[in-house]
Amino acid sequence: MSMAETTTPPIPDLEDLQHWTWVLGRAQQMMLEHGLDMMEHAAPPFGTLLDPAAAVKATTDFWSDTMKLWQRFLDPQNAQPFEETPEQARDKRFKAPQWREEPVFDFLRQSYLVIADHMLRGVDGLEGMDPRQKDQVRFATRGFLDAMSPTNFPATNPEVLEKIVETKGESLLKGLSNMLGDLAKGQMTQTAEGAYELGRNLAMTPGKVVKRTPLYELIQYAPAEGAKQVYATPLLIFPPWINRFYILDLNPEKSFIRWAVEQGLTVFVVSWKSADATMKDIVWDDFVEGGQIDAIDTVRDLLGVEAVHAIGYCVAGTTLAATLAVLHARGQAEKVRSATFFTAQVDFSEAGELGMFVDDDQLAMIRSLGGEGFLDGRYMAATFNLLRGRDLIWNYVTNNYLMGKDYAPFDLLHWNSDVTNLPARWHMSYLTDLYRDNKLVQPGALAIGGTPLDLAKVATPTYVQAGREDHIAPAQSVWKITQYFRGPLKFVLAGSGHIAGVVNPPSAQKYQYWTNSEKVESLTEFFAGAKETKGSWWPDWIGWLDALDAARVPAKGARIPGKGKLKPLEDAPGSYVRMR
Structure with missing residues (x-):
């Protein structure tokens, strides 16, 4: 077997691509159908969440962009080029050259970005919704999209596939070990264990x-x-x-x-x-x-x-x-x-995304976690990680679970993982009196x-x-x-x-x-x-x-x-x- 044969990963075939497109397209369709159902059965003001004309236009725009996507894949010479937004161009998940140089993975990248853009625009287009509720829907949608990225699945990530072939599957075993270790300690690892010690190479000022x-x-x-x-x-x-x-x-x-x-x-x-x-x-x-x-x-x-x-x-x-x-x-x-x-x-009054974690359901859950008089710091760490899930969660899923990479030493991430427990009674008061009721x-x-x-x-x-x-x-x-x-x-x-x-x-x-x-x-x-x-x-x-x-x-x-x-x-x- 030649070296080329041992390092060339299996790539999705046309049937896989069609299925992937169907999955993401179905997700978009479900979002629209749910909005139409809410509009039909809800009383004002929520009965005006989704204008039928806007829904039809959104569906038409989505499938129009999907057809352009397929034209670029099947006939790249005569198709319109894919125009990335500045944010999409900066997306570090797709920085590997395979995502642009290999047609199959370029298609996966483009299809994901097109559908993600349409789903987020669909949320932005909702009318008559309380701004706080709209922020919650957008946050949840963005979290769903981050989780659904093709970079998070072995079969649709070229770097993961290449690593599996290169290591003859040992990268998956190493990644499984990393994941099981995190499950055991109840916290995601973000930096090399044992690389830092207080007083030795951190907090050294006399x-x-x-x-x-x-x-x-x-x-x-x-x-x-x-x-x-x-x-x-x-x-x-x-x-x-x-x-x-x-x-x-x-x-x-x-x-x-x-x-x-x-x-x-x-x-x-x-x-x-x-x-x-x-x-x-x-x-x-x-x-x-x-x-x-x-x-x-x-x-x-x-x-x-x-x-x-x-x-x-x-x-x-x-x-x-x-x-x-x-x-x-x-x-x-x-x-x-x-x-x-x-x-x-x-x-x-404009406290940002953390304000979405102070509704009645979230507060009830936090209250239940503080039964011993303090809130485990791992809960707050997970909350802050969710605010930047792409960088602080899925990045490690891809690199350290799927690819089995070793954790790099990084002092800032060591600090970020060094969690602190909070007094439960005071923390609840802080969330309700300040974040929710803005009494200060x-x-x-x-x-x-x-x-x-x-x-x-x-x-x-x-x-x-x-x-x-x-x-x-x-x-x-x-x-x-x-x-x-x-x-x-x-x-x-x-x-x-x-x-x-x-x-x-x-x-x-x-x-x-x-x-x-x-x-x-x-x-x-x-x-x-x-x-x-x-x-x-x-x-x-x-x-x-x-x-x-x-x-x-x-x-x-x-x-x-x-x-x-x-x-x-x-x-x-x-x-x-x-x-x-």
Whole structure:
């Protein structure tokens, strides 16, 4: 047998192609029939979901495109070329050359993209449907289409077929082993096991745990080597408790914490405890009073300063907004010299796709999962993976299950898989009070320790960072914070998303950010008149902070972890970050 014969995979024949087209075409037809049935039997306003004329046109357009597809396959010389949209051209699932160079697989790719496009357009064309319901239908349709991609099936993926022949089937055995391993641990593997270890090649910035409570550890980082002076006002970072804090300290090159230390800041970070049964009664008041305000007072007392600069990332930013409102209401606003928000929301009226997980059925399921007083972090990890299922689910199904590839080491994905349990009672309250009922922006609707919250009273100088491609905290939602705070505020729109838009060190020279010094009323208006700057927004932030408060003090005494009244309990990154 020649080498060519051993490496040429079996490809679908014409009958297979016809069946594949029938399956996807039938899916499109079922969607249309279901819409017509709803229109016929439902009462207004849902009786107007699908206009018969629009349905007929949609069907006609679909079969017209299908006929063009077959013409390209059977008579490529005389057929109209397939015109990809920019999004289709960027689709990494079909980056292998076989998807374009081999006619059979090119046909499969084109047929899938045509049908996917028509199904999504069909959802967009539904009329009379509540926008929230429409978003749910679109999300479900997109998830179905991602699952139905020909890249996910051995018989219709040329790379998988070639791998099977090349390895004489051993790739399937390796993939089965990968899949069974994930089933056993109840979580999809995304990076090489054992490649990373906290303190060895992750979370390496030198520091000490100087305080431990049942809710958090407080880490103080050492001044930069050789530093003679540091900023008088320290920096206190509140990471989200739904993730591990070391996203801001992945490695020396990517670490925001190390970079902030190198700028001359005395940096403190809160490391939240992963929830267990002892935290069944924890509520939002605990994260505000016993978490953020307690940490602020601890740092102030330790260093003998009046105020801190505070950063809140994601949900911890939402909580920081509540903390600021509490401090203002109590006449203690001076405790926070400035507040910085990384991709944080306060107004959840346009909270993006995560809002689809807070209907009654979803909330009932989440409630049932928290029977021991905490919600297993694997549930939240799966939810976030669903938001980017193509990249965070099906990519691994194809590469590691179907092709049996080894997992590549990737620090960001190691962090993404390092799940944190959540206090069940507080998590339910967060979803209902904030995501569902949007109470935080309603003056007096929520209270902390008996103190009503009113964001409109917050006058703390504020820096707000949003990610242009953020799918967890959409930029439009983050922008809304500008409509509530009444103090000086700077809004910065960063390139990329929820993680890469934040963790973007200047040395990487990646992405860009936009600023606009004019007074504008909307994100659209902001962007239209914005100045684009290449690279990281971090230097802009430290410049903003320096302009607020440039005072310096000697880098000695309590500025060195363990040299003040709080003695070190252990080296950073501490114990809580290692708890599962």
